[in-house]
C-alpha cells in the first residue's frame with residue numbers, strides 16, 4: 755500500500771527521446787467513466803474505450819501511468835487555443851478503487867470551459883511514469899497524481915519530446 759510523499763524523480767525516460775515501445779499511438783471517442791475523476795479527486799480524466807488500446811492490431815499495453823500528448827477534435831475556438839495538449843494517463847484497474855474493468859483515462863493539462871464527451875481523442879504516448887498502486891488514502895492517491903502531472907510536464911519539456919506535439923496523428927481526425 756502506497757503512502758504519501760514518496761520521493762520521486764522529476765523527469766522519466768531517456769533525454770535522447772522516447773524508447774521502444776514508444777511513441778505509442780491510439781485513439782477513441784471520449785466515453786463516460788465512473789464519474790469519480792472530477793467529483794472525488796478534482797482531477798477529471800477523459801476515458802476512451804479499452805479497445806483503443808490495440809496498437810498495430812495485436813499487442814497490448816502494460817498497466818501503469820504514462821505521459822504524452824492528446825489531440826482533441828473540438829470545434830475551432832477564437833481564443834487561439836490549439837487542439838493538442840500535454841497529458842498524463844492511467845491504463846489499468848485503478849487498484850485503489852478495485853475496479854473490475856481495465857480503463858484508459860487521460861488527464862489533459864489544460865482548463866476546458868465545458869465537458870467534451872463523444873469527441874475523438876488521439877493520443878501519442880511518449881513514456882512510462884510508474885506502475886499503478888493501491889493507496890493508504892484518497893489524499894495519497896491525489897498527491898501522487900499531482901506529482902505525475904509535474905513529472906509529465908517536465909519530461910515533455912525536452913527537445914526530443916516537445917517535437918511530438920506536431921505529430922500528424924494527433925490532429926488526424928478522419929480515421
Ligand code: ADP
Nearest residue numbers: 786787788789791792798799800862869870871
Ligand atoms: P468520467 O468518469 O465520466 O470520466 P470525470 O469526472 O473523470 O468523469 O470527468 C471527465 C470528463 O471531464 C471528460 O470526459 C471531459 O469531458 C471533461 N474534462 C474537462 N476538463 C478535462 C481535463 N482537463 N482532462 C480530462 N477531461 C476533462
Ligand code: RBF
Nearest residue numbers: 790791842843844848849850851861886887902
Ligand atoms: N488509480 C489507482 O488506483 N492507482 C494509481 O496509481 C492511479 N494512478 C493514476 C495516475 C494518473 C495520472 C491518473 C490520471 C489516474 C490515476 N489513477 C490511479 C486513476 C484514478 O483512480 C481515476 O482517475 C479515478 O478513479 C477516476 O476514474
Ligand code: MG
Nearest residue numbers: 787791799800
Ligand atoms: Mg474519467
